[in-house]
Amino acid sequence: MLFIAVWLITILSSVAFSNARTHTFNFTASWVNANPDGFKDKRMIGFNGKWPVPDIHVNKGDRVELYLTNAIDKDIETSLHFHGLFHNTSYGNQNQMDGPVMVTQCPILYGETYLYNFTVGDQVGTYWYHAHAGAQYGDGMRAAFIIHDPEEPFEYDKDLVIQLSDLYRQPYYDVSDAFLSRYNPTGAEPIPQNILFNNTLNDTLDFKPGETYLLRFINSGLFVSQYISIESHDMVIVEVDGVYVKPNTTDLIYVATGQRISVLVNAKEKDPGRNFALTQILDESMLDAIPPDLQLQWTHQVAYNREYAWPRSIDLGDLENAAEEFYLQPLDNRELYGDYDVQITFDVRMKNLGDGIKYAFFNNVSYVDPKVPTLTTALTSGKLANDPRIYGDNINAYVFEKDEIVEIVLNNYDTGKHPFHLHGHNFQLVQKSPAFHEDENFPEEDQDKMTVPYNESAPLMDFPLHPVTRDTVLLEPNGHLVLRFKANNPGIWYFHCHVDWHLVQGLAAVFIEDPITLQEREKLGLDYRKICKAAGIKNEGNAAGNSKDWFDLEGLPRQPAPLPRGFTAKGYVAFIVCTLAALWGIYTISEYGLSETIQNDRQVYDHLKGILNVEDPVISSVPTNSAGVE
Template sequence: MKASSALPLLTAGLSLLVSSVSAAVRTYDFNVTWVNANPDGLHERQVVGINGQWPLPVIEVDKGDRIIVNMHNGLPDRNASIHFHGIFQNGSTEMDGPVMVTQCPVAPGGDITYNFTVDQNGTYWYHSHVDSQYPDGYRQALIVHDKTFPFDYDEDIFVTLSDWYHETIESIDPSFLSLYNPSGAEPIPDSFLFNDTQNSKIPVKPNTTYMLRIINIGAFVAQYFYIEGHNMTIVEVDGVYTEPTPADILYVHVAQRYTVLFTTKDTTDTNYAIVTVADSDLLDTIPPNLTLNHTNWLEYDSKAPFNEANITVDTSDDLDAFDDSTLIPYDHQELLPDPDYEITVNVSMNNLLNGINYAFFNNITYTAPKVPTLFTVMSANESVVEDDAIYGDFTHTFVLKHNEVVQLVVNNNDGGSHPFHLHGHTFQVLSRSPEYDDFTPFDPNNHTDFNDPPIRRDVLVAHPNGNFVIRFAANNPGVWLFHCHIEWHLFQGLALVLVEAPVQLQQTLQIPDDHYAVCDKVNVSSKGNAAGNSIDFFDLSGQNKQVPDLPNGFTARGIVALVFSCISAFLGMGAIVWYGLSDLSLSEVRMLEHIADDAGIEHEPIDPDDVSNHGGRDD
């Protein structure tokens, strides 16, 4: 009995030993600076590079490896950070990267070290999580290889998709969040990139099975993806292995990842088009010089023709993409039990008193606290750390108890789609409605059966005017954002915060000294509630607040009318003042006499000499 009971312990110990021996430490020294690039061949501009290069270096590791990134912010005029998108950061929430959530912004000239172990497989990416910065090029793939990958393949390749702007985001932002853009129309990209360029050729061998990872690292626009003449089989989404599922066309929204298997042809006499089509439904306008459809190629023979794809669809609506909510996870993890805690949020886009269009969950537009939320957790007394109130009225924070099952219902009261991302977890997709013409919230008493086993992922698209229901276990103590990954919508405030198991977090987490030093450098307090008050955590006086609401009855159209009426009024008054201060010509005097006569107004005859004596202008 003793020998048999000891055997599992011995086996576990040997497994741990083998794992620790095989795991590696991958160290990256990143100096973040401006460099110049012209990825679409149309416009050279500044982009955020690393170590003087762009595109950025790819991070490739094995499951179990430790990643150490020493980041120096060499940007002279911008703060910086890094978020490792899709990495759970289990036990290392302080390394997650969103500014004023888990860390302070790294100031120009500042340094920070991200140090964590990757205990998961799959396809991920990294990007800045501060000040709408990653659309300026601060983003790249992060691949975690799996030595026990459950499907057969010969070679592993990846591609990135993205939209691209010819101006820096700092130049675009003022006209986006502006009184003169009351509808909140998102800036239209200038082009679309494939592996940070265009007209790419991916060399392939005949009779070879490829594992192709597809990552949308863009800021705004979803893209359709397919390969002419080849069959794709989905085997992973957002780091979750799936039952092999054939798909002709994929719809890859911002921040989503798909991994597919495809096998090449026997012959090498033809090169095949890889087709991407931007989702035109997301664009308020389509400039005539914006190309939505792009062709890249599987290169079988460099001497064979590279023909443009024959795209016969008129709009992206004609593309019948695979429904990712129907996927089945490879591990067949069952539907989690009924929730212990449910959060329901309604998405809306609306204007506040300053006339600017913001994004809301339940009428709250995320407004950053004065102390990063994680630092509030770590500095609060245990008696108050589980109280939502200390995290502020405008951060939209929910406190979750350790290991409880959480259900999140999102009702999209907006005519656009939104790719929602949860940090620190993958979630089960229980249901998702189609697109509706009118707002249709989830009805708990009248809905289709929940998926079982449900697919899991970390980015899910809410269709226009539709809804979805997701569920996860609060088994990862930390501070996690849930937000729309369209960068413009996050900039508008479409985010909420989950403080998960704060008591356990206080007991297990130790924030490194260099993270506190980062706060000191930017004069941000590292203790206290959302208002920076460390004496009374319920005293939120001085907290950052969202802009007040508009008076009832105002609409975007009304705001525009009001704005331009005011502008016209000011211009009119200015003209009157200018005219009044100037001298009148004799002809203008005669015109005023005629007007007075026609109106029956009595007046003294005007002597032309009087006009000239007062400096009047000649005719």
């Protein structure tokens, strides 16, 4: 009987995959002039001269062939990551389709084309795809990737995809440069100038009485989590990150960057004679400061008739009532993995190094790109692939054996929120502490004493029997997380914070999973070798590009030297403020002394700021009148 059951499953699976389609896309990435929020023009990265880039819809088991050509700028590299897809290597050369630069591929340089050719397998649900080179996707190189399921466990009349994102008016590379600067010694994240809803503002969702809608929310922003509520309509959560969950009814959801939440919403049975507010709110607790021109809340509309008046803004009150991801349960009742085989504890810290820049760390290691992609090292090192030393000490490399149960413990010695994303897998959420907010009475250098790390012998909550399973989860300020997954997908998988500002600061690790099996399944493809050659990157070798002595890591890029003793972030701020004030005084004196023209103090000061490329750290106003003198 068991043989017959297995035979039937095999036959049915073969039939299902025999109906699979191949979807072919030819995309050329380039700058496109746009005005996303209607307030100011901005160059966005579009495909084939159009922005927004298109959503991709496929069915379970389908294949995708996506040719990406880089025509952005001669000095800009790119790549694509299909966020949440496993790229199961049992299908062949799948790992090199995952996308992060210098992890599973070389950068695609200007004029080069790379083919992403993969099977989605048996995954279903809501995903997205985006550039994975620095903070590039913040300039619009992102869209939904939906895998439709012919056997969805719920019914609805219409399927709507909704991207939530943040908007920076300056190009991503300028924002990154200003962020990773000695003139930003506190590491304050760049504050967006606006938020977007489906790549625009003041959007409308059209409802018809009596119908049910599946709303797929995707936070494709760089930084800030967002809240969503629909006036007088309940939302029933039915999927998170491509995993069906037991229906959970709420009136407020919270979506961190990288996360996806799908909800069912029932329209009113009869025409209500009015439209309703769909409220989108930034999580202001993530911002170090709130500029006066930043609007934290936007009202879109659920429209039963577009002739009805636009709905008024709603005060949602206590946002702490948002649905908590920890208490969601997978619909298939998958059980908690048993005792772990490997436990990794990551202490998350942010601190300044000797160049004055604030970096992010796992266990005092800030991720720095190796000289060759980690996948190249794994596939060209033979039996040495199991030795973590060849991958360098600059990427937080960990090697796992086949089918090991891996437990990841994250202790947050930082006052910020961090949504962590794992490539190639879903994980089970075993523990999630609340936030432990910073105490202003603690000096800055002692703030990490507020952290409550994970205590395995006295966990804060019972281990769930059926833990929520997803690929992106939020680590609360000064709190902790415990995650588990099974190492059953041989490959090189990135684990990182999906606040991209924290990723460019180095908050990442690389998991090398069953590399010997990976070598049996995967070979470096022609496109892979071609783009590496174009970039001047070797197609063999350890992290430093050495294939003669695999343990010789001379020339390996590493994080800067530590900060000299006695210097702190506050010390750097004081030094910069004093220097700027002194230079301003000297410059003003020289301008007044050498010119008969009466100067405007604010213009002089602003000019100096422009030369130094810094924000105003001390003077909020300089008194002037029409003649330039108060």
